Amino acid sequence: xxxxxxxxxxxxxxxxxxxxxxxxxxxxxxxGSALVGSEPISLRHAVFGGAADNLDRLILLRIRLPRVLLxxxxxxxxxxxxxxxxxxxxxxxxxxxxxxxxxxxxxGAAVMLMLAGSGTVASVLAVLAGAFAGALLAMxxxxxxxxxxxxxxxxxxxxxxxxTNAFAGALxxxxxxxxxxxxxxxxxxxxxxxxxxxxxxxxxxxxxxxxVGVLWLMRHTRAFNVLTLGEEGASQLGIDVSRTRRSxxxxxxxxxxxxxxxxxxxxxxxxxxxxVTRLLIGPDYRLLLPAAVLTGAIFLLLADTVxxxxxxxxxxxxxxxxxxxxxxxxxxxxxxxxxxxVE
Amino acid sequence: MVSSDAALAVRxxxxxxxxxxxxxxxSCRVGRGEFVGIIGPNGSGKSTLLKLMSGYLSPRAGEVLVxxxxxxxxxxxELGRMxxxxxxxxxxSFPFTVMEMVLFGRTPHLRGFGFEGPADLAxxxxxxxxxxxxxxxxxxxxxxxxxxxQRVILARALAQEPRMLLLDEPAAFLDIRHAVEMYDLLRxxxxxxxxxxxVLHDLNIAALYCDQLVLLDQGAxxxxxxATQVLTYANLTAVYGTEVYVALNxxxxxLNVLPLSxxxxxxxxxxxxxxxxxxxxxxx
Numbered sequence: 001x002x003x004x005x006x007x008x009x010x011x012x013x014x015x016x017x018x019x020x021x022x023x024x025x026x027x028x029x030x031x032g033s034a035l036v037g038s039e040p041i042s043l044r045h046a047v048f049g050g051a052a053d054n055l056d057r058l059i060l061l062r063i064r065l066p067r068v069l070l071x072x073x074x075x076x077x078x079x080x081x082x083x084x085x086x087x088x089x090x091x092x093x094x095x096x097x098x099x100x101x102x103x104x105x106x107x108g109a110a111v112m113l114m115l116a117g118s119g120t121v122a123s124v125l126a127v128l129a130g131a132f133a134g135a136l137l138a139m140x141x142x143x144x145x146x147x148x149x150x151x152x153x154x155x156x157x158x159x160x161x162x163x164t165n166a167f168a169g170a171l172x173x174x175x176x177x178x179x180x181x182x183x184x185x186x187x188x189x190x191x192x193x194x195x196x197x198x199x200x201x202x203x204x205x206x207x208x209x210x211x212v213g214v215l216w217l218m219r220h221t222r223a224f225n226v227l228t229l230g231e232e233g234a235s236q237l238g239i240d241v242s243r244t245r246r247s248x249x250x251x252x253x254x255x256x257x258x259x260x261x262x263x264x265x266x267x268x269x270x271x272x273x274x275x276v277t278r279l280l281i282g283p284d285y286r287l288l289l290p291a292a293v294l295t296g297a298i299f300l301l302l303a304d305t306v307x308x309x310x311x312x313x314x315x316x317x318x319x320x321x322x323x324x325x326x327x328x329x330x331x332x333x334x335x336x337x338x339x340x341x342v343e
Numbered sequence: 344m345v346s347s348d349a350a351l352a353v354r355x356x357x358x359x360x361x362x363x364x365x366x367x368x369x370s371c372r373v374g375r376g377e378f379v380g381i382i383g384p385n386g387s388g389k390s391t392l393l394k395l396m397s398g399y400l401s402p403r404a405g406e407v408l409v410x411x412x413x414x415x416x417x418x419x420x421e422l423g424r425m426x427x428x429x430x431x432x433x434x435x436s437f438p439f440t441v442m443e444m445v446l447f448g449r450t451p452h453l454r455g456f457g458f459e460g461p462a463d464l465a466x467x468x469x470x471x472x473x474x475x476x477x478x479x480x481x482x483x484x485x486x487x488x489x490x491x492x493q494r495v496i497l498a499r500a501l502a503q504e505p506r507m508l509l510l511d512e513p514a515a516f517l518d519i520r521h522a523v524e525m526y527d528l529l530r531x532x533x534x535x536x537x538x539x540x541x542v543l544h545d546l547n548i549a550a551l552y553c554d555q556l557v558l559l560d561q562g563a564x565x566x567x568x569x570a571t572q573v574l575t576y577a578n579l580t581a582v583y584g585t586e587v588y589v590a591l592n593x594x595x596x597x598l599n600v601l602p603l604s605x606x607x608x609x610x611x612x613x614x615x616x617x618x619x620x621x622x623x624x625x626x627x
Contacts, residue, residue, distance in 0.1 A: 238423030238451030283437035
């Protein structure tokens, strides 16, 4: 458009450019993170060295890479869920962990773990289904409690989320106390989150969920844009609000459920990432959503690298790292945004 | 009047619970190219009537016809291409640019994921020019003043390229200059063929700009017609429950409706009951 102010709206060129740049950054982060660990490895030897007794390659492929890829996928999924929830609730303070959705998923996963055990394909599916159902239930509860006369009240839903989250935490503690075999997983796994894995099956399954979820959400990104204007405004611009909302609810529950069932409850990714991404590239959901997936992947990967590399041989849970970043960030956002948002 | 020449017709519409209705048996029509004002006291159902007209709410009884077809017969996108809505106030949670905001008006013309084409950008640009807001295109909507923001929201509605505009007190938060500019613009748009319906609090604005007025009282139509037919002392006193002063403005030729303080109302009443006793005019 000749004469139009540049960068005042999303063009195909900008869309591609931003996503390519973020993808390159992610690739660099993946390589960098894979080299960090208690055992120093040489990338050159791991890739080009002989197959026999190649310890570097073994460490890279068996230990580091699955964990790095899981961080990428979980980070992307949590960021996508947070970004979506923020459109749905019209509030930049929404985050799946903060709203108790991760907690709900944690309870659901823990219950299924008690009933179905672990180790078999069926039990993995059962845990995932439990996490999905728990996330969906928590989402419904928070949405219900947070609305007064059908209108979302920002403080109400934040408080409802905090309570749901605390309640879910208590339920997990209780389950942990009554079921001794559950201790095999360790309660810290659920409460603080860890990306420790050596299973490419887990990585592949997570990739499928992320891909399906994000592609599903992408179809609604135009509707999300308009939904930030409120339900009435969106409806008058031709959006089927209840259908969009239902999709957003279900898909973000699926993403959170999948993330929690593979990595426990990792908080604040869905809060920090959409905000920072929005600052960098603007609020248009068509670009914001895929960009937040990439930024979320980079963020969680860096957080996990810090978690396993910053304190020598002692590893701290990745959820601790994200919470240490996320807590102050939330306060900052609350002070800045709390007075605005939904009326 | 035949309904086929009406841009919009409301027929016997009721809304809300039967025990506590918000609207009762409301009927009115908007001719093509007409500027219709919906007036009435707080809580008389004005905004609800507007939401029924836009198809956002569905009536409990009766029907709303747009171009002779029941509003429920249209898809949401079809309605979005016919009717642009300007709310009283728009709460924006995220810092979209003005251009992005106006391009949202193209939503009913687009499907699924994708980017706006040249036609969409041209429409948005025209709309911004029309509302004198093109120089704001790159600004974040969150940084605009109330008057600027309302112009942008109107531009968004115009970018829909609708045949009808529904507005809910579009100048509620604007000072007198910006309010008059807004209504002058609406009149220009009307001259270009748009049908316009606006909820109005300001009876003087209603008298000055509207072809037809619908006066609502407790969810029912009390009076409809031209400003001179509707804005009479008797009608307004009965519906609003306070005496007002109605006079013809020499300059505009439109009616002026002015409030009277309690002291004036009491003096008026005293004078009135001296002339005619006992007074019955002021009772409902």
